[in-house]
Amino acid sequence: MNSTDYWKVFKYDVVDSTNETAKNICGDCNEQFVVIADAQSNGKGQFGRKWLSPSGENVLATFCIPRREIAAENLISFAAANAVSVILKEFNIVPKCKWPNDIEVSNSKIAGILTEKTKDWVLVGIGLNLNWPIKKSELENGKKYTSLFAECGSKYNADKFVLLLSNALNSHIKQSAGETLTLYKSFWNQKRNIEILVDENWQPAKQIGIDTDGALIAGLTSGQTIKIYTSARIRTNDV
Numbered sequence: 030m031n032s033t034d035y036w037k038v039f040k041y042d043v044v045d046s047t048n049e050t051a052k053n054i055c056g057d058c059n060e061q062f063v064v065i066a067d068a069q070s071n072g073k074g075q076f077g078r079k080w081l082s083p084s085g086e087n088v089l090a091t092f093c094i095p096r097r098e099i100a101a102e103n104l105i106s107f108a109a110a111n112a113v114s115v116i117l118k119e120f121n122i123v124p125k126c127k128w129p130n131d132i133e134v135s136n137s138k139i140a141g142i143l144t145e146k147t148k149d150w151v152l153v154g155i156g157l158n159l160n161w162p163i164k165k166s167e168l169e170n171g172k173k174y175t176s177l178f179a180e181c182g183s184k185y186n187a188d189k190f191v192l193l194l195s196n197a198l199n200s201h202i203k204q205s206a207g208e209t210l211t212l213y214k215s216f217w218n219q220k221r222n223i224e225i226l227v228d229e230n231w232q233p234a235k236q237i238g239i240d241t242d243g244a245l246i247a248g249l250t251s252g253q254t255i256k257i258y259t260s261a262r263i264r265t266n267d268v
Contacts, residue, residue: 035199036092037062040188045070047091048145048154055093055150061199064091065191087176088140088157088187092198093150101206102151104243106130107213108204109142109153112197114216116190122180125218128236128245129260132157133218137175155194160184206241214239223247225255226262 037060044050044066051064066089092109099105110126117124117132117139125133132140143154158176178184201209217239224231225247234247237254245257257263 035061036195039064041066043068043070046154047089048143048152051091051093051152051154052145052147055147055152058093059095061092061094061098063093063191063195065089065188067187086161087159088155088190088194090155090191090194092153092155092195094153094202096146096149096151099151099202100204101209104206104209104213105151105153105202106142106144107243108201108209109144109155109198110216111209111212112194112201113140113142113155113157115201116193116197117177120177120181122177124216126213126216127218127221127265128239128263129243132216134175134180136218136221137173139175139177139180153198157190157194159187159190210239210241210243221265224264225249225257227255231264 037058039050039054039062041050041064044064046069047064047066050066054062054064069089096102101108106129110130110132113132114124114126117134122134124139127133130142130144131138138158140155140157145152145154158174160178161174161176162178204212219236221236223234223236225234227249232249234249234255236245237248238246240246240256245263247255247257247263249255
């Protein structure tokens with residue numbers, strides 16, 4: 030797997046993390062590319078959390094896009110979530126987006142997205158549970174996870190899935206902000222119960238909407254409306 034229709038491909042057996050490997054390549058590349066690995070020794074999630082994955086079982090990829098190629102850079106996480114969700118629908122499962130960067134099936138996480146920016150590049154890391162043989166299992170952190178194999182009963186080649194994802198992502202990064210947000214809202218799990226962090230206290234809230242800048246609009250029981258820009262200030266309370 031040397032290249033796709035739109036992306037130069039760098040494939041590794043094991044890396045520290047695909048995002049960190051991609052950063053090292055950026056200076057020597059002037060076209061969009063993707064870094065793929067069978068395993069990561071220090072996979073990255075949001076806020077320094079680790080992304081754990083058995084070797085060869087899942088999609089571990091970082092897509093590196095010149096900033097000039099992205100139509101709505103502030104909504105790049107949503108564009109990536111849309112690309113993943115559209116593909117998952119083709120497997121006859123129902124993906125739901127948990128704001129801002131997780132994709133779930135039946136309230137169980139199946140994929141996560143981590144975006145980082147440099148001066149000239151946007152890095153979109155996507156981890157997707159592909160052939161992991163678990164079904165809504167609860168791990169030590171209390172969160173539930175599932176996989177494509179667990180939902181569909183069939184294993185799928187990771188490289189082929191990355192090809193699907195590459196083509197889908199290339200299309201979605203070129204969509205306007207309005208198109209991106211409209212599609213994302215069609216996948217968004219707005220009904221999930223949430224709590225938000227206000228003055229160091231967690232308070233129950235409802236998800237009211239998503240602003241044009243990607244912020245979550247939440248309503249407190251007091252009637253106050255708050256805009257949330259980071260997942261560090263939100264948690265679900267129905268898992």
